[in-house]
């Protein structure tokens with residue numbers, strides 16, 4: 238199968254074909270997602286919460302992201318790969334933004350980067366696009382600003398906030414973003430934004446009117462225990478499967494059922510006879 242490109246994603250918007258996107262942080266998940274035919278894999282800074290156990294995404298570093306990106310790159314050959322820029326890797330200066338976005342592409346093997354923020358980030362996006370880096374924007378609930386937003390809350394519910402989100406979306410497109418994530422936005426507003434911009438919008442809690450959908454894979458699999466936002470649908474209960482396997486393993490170790498004969502190595506009889514006779 239051919240590798241998914243930005244042109245494919247834009248064509249999908251034009252044709253009204255929904256874009257599927259999920260997160261991955263490691264090789265086996267990337268491999269399985271790729272085999273399943275997913276269009277886009279996001280190596281999200283949500284890794285900080287669902288893999289590393291932090292309360293927020295803020296402690297995630299560039300080195301952590303590069304390592305996650307490399308693992309995903311090894312597993313996924315077909316999907317379009319987007320690496321998330323962690324907090325303070327692009328807000329500090331244009332030079333930092335260029336260097337760190339470049340690291341996700343060169344060291345991490347990503348096809349594009351994602352960064353959070355609306356109008357105020359348009360200049361940074363323009364700079365990255367100018368040097369050949371494809372950028373996905375992210376507006377609405379932007380988890381890196383969680384304390385400023387007063388928690389993980391739905392955005393754009395007042396006239397002023399809704400207008401600002403529309404302006405943000407237009408600013409991202411004008412700056413050259415190839416796509417944008419809309420997070421935790423009322424569905425009607427997200428649909429209006431989707432009709433107002435020419436690039437694909439990807440919803441996470443922004444309803445069915447967007448051009449595509451993304452969720453955090455650990456939420457989809459039932460592998461994140463802390464909280465489940467309203468917009469998450471759990472498609473499997475992998476936690477129960479894992480817990481069951483761990484309990485069975487322990488029971489078999491304790492009862493000496495595992496390892497069985499089929500899991501053990503044999504020694505040639507003539508070697509064994511020599512060793513045994515030397516010890517007797």
Ligand code: KIV
Nearest residue numbers: 260281282283418441
């Ligand atoms: O980090 C992440 O996984 C994200 C998605 C929630 C869009 O930014």
